[in-house]
Amino acid sequence: MLKGKHILVGVSGGIAAYKAAALVRTLVKDGAEVRVIMTPVAKHFITSLTMATVSKHPVLTEFYNPENGDWNNHVSLGLWADAYVVAPATANTLAKMAHGIADNLLLTTYLSMRCPVIAAPAMDMDMWKHPATQSNLQTLQKHGVHIIEPPAGELASGLEGKGRMEEPEKIAAFIERLFVKKKSLAGKTVLVTAGPTYEAIDPVRFIGNHSSGKMGYALAGSLANRGAQVLLISGPTSLPVPRGVELVRVTAAAEMYAAVIERFAGTDAAILCAAVADYTPEKKSTHKIKRGKESLSITLKPTADIAAALGKQKQKNQLTVGFALETDNELANAQKKLQAKNLDLIVLNSLNDEGAGFGSDTNKITIIKKDGTVVTCPVLPKQEVAEIIIDTVVDVMSEKV
Numbered sequence: 001m002l003k004g005k006h007i008l009v010g011v012s013g014g015i016a017a018y019k020a021a022a023l024v025r026t027l028v029k030d031g032a033e034v035r036v037i038m039t040p041v042a043k044h045f046i047t048s049l050t051m052a053t054v055s056k057h058p059v060l061t062e063f064y065n066p067e068n069g070d071w072n073n074h075v076s077l078g079l080w081a082d083a084y085v086v087a088p089a090t091a092n093t094l095a096k097m098a099h100g101i102a103d104n105l106l107l108t109t110y111l112s113m114r115c116p117v118i119a120a121p122a123m124d125m126d127m128w129k130h131p132a133t134q135s136n137l138q139t140l141q142k143h144g145v146h147i148i149e150p151p152a153g154e155l156a157s158g159l160e161g162k163g164r165m166e167e168p169e170k171i172a173a174f175i176e177r178l179f180v181k182k183k184s185l186a187g188k189t190v191l192v193t194a195g196p197t198y199e200a201i202d203p204v205r206f207i208g209n210h211s212s213g214k215m216g217y218a219l220a221g222s223l224a225n226r227g228a229q230v231l232l233i234s235g236p237t238s239l240p241v242p243r244g245v246e247l248v249r250v251t252a253a254a255e256m257y258a259a260v261i262e263r264f265a266g267t268d269a270a271i272l273c274a275a276v277a278d279y280t281p282e283k284k285s286t287h288k289i290k291r292g293k294e295s296l297s298i299t300l301k302p303t304a305d306i307a308a309a310l311g312k313q314k315q316k317n318q319l320t321v322g323f324a325l326e327t328d329n330e331l332a333n334a335q336k337k338l339q340a341k342n343l344d345l346i347v348l349n350s351l352n353d354e355g356a357g358f359g360s361d362t363n364k365i366t367i368i369k370k371d372g373t374v375v376t377c378p379v380l381p382k383q384e385v386a387e388i389i390i391d392t393v394v395d396v397m398s399e400k401v
């Protein structure tokens, strides 16, 4: 239910604007207080009288009222709202949102938003498929906007394809889930490791790997959004720190190990997403190694396994989640790791899958639980993958209590 929630609905100019009235009605019925902003073009598709009647408040379109000079303050609307849903979001409005263009009230308000923003795109199938639209959608997802993908079906143009706006009840259900999720980890502390580690060979060289840290940072951000206290222990990355997350920067595997062991006791869960080096040079040269004619050998020694150490010391109420990046015998190897490291969950991503793994903005994962349950997911943006992983973590946490 949405009782007491302030929801701002932004309507842009597409044929699906007629469905915005049903959306507002559903939100009001569910107990929300709703205000509507329409772009000037949206008014060609549905009248402000309809939207004002269903929302029970005057509709906002202009920056000010030309009759009495009243200013429609987008900053205070941004502070008022608990969620901002742009439905329908046309290709034009999505493009402007992605690029920070602010030439109408719907858009200036978007830039002032502090609350979750949800966009329900609606357009013709070719506009949806166009690389410009797809890249704008990716940008918006990176900025934290929740995109409700349009289902396939008959379009206003008469063509069949992806592009029709999701049904109003489904959009309302999505908003409700967002509020439930937000609260689900209040009072919990979660430790996340992310990124690569760099193992020094000499003062200028190191052994590293291609981990970008994107998956771990997305997990940390989603955990914080759900009210958890998040401690992110990160190897070298250039990613922005998600809002509300405490960051500890480390470089080498040994430093990551020390930082995790020091902080684990006070946590409810540890999500070990870092690509920790398995080997480190036995000796670090104090000076830069000079080029020579002979071949050079560097002796490596194994690093301490953080996940395995936590598996040994964890208490009954603590949960550990590991990741496995495999190239062969994926499922069997991941299952072995789950047992060996005494994990509660392991998230498998295979380097054989397109759209999965290092550096990419998407991932394809399989989650394996201790009881043998296997959940397979399609290729999705890392932000959505993070939500699925955390949904599973929340489920397992509630089973532990």
Ligand code: C5P
Pocket (backbone or CB within 6 Å): 193, 253, 272, 273, 274, 275, 276, 277, 278, 303, 304, 305, 306, 307, 308, 321, 322, 323, 324, 325, 337
């Ligand atoms: O054994 P492997 O390195 O494939 O295991 C991967 C999982 O173990 C990941 O969750 C990773 O973060 C964790 N790990 C660790 N400490 C290490 C090596 C891996 O915590 N030294």
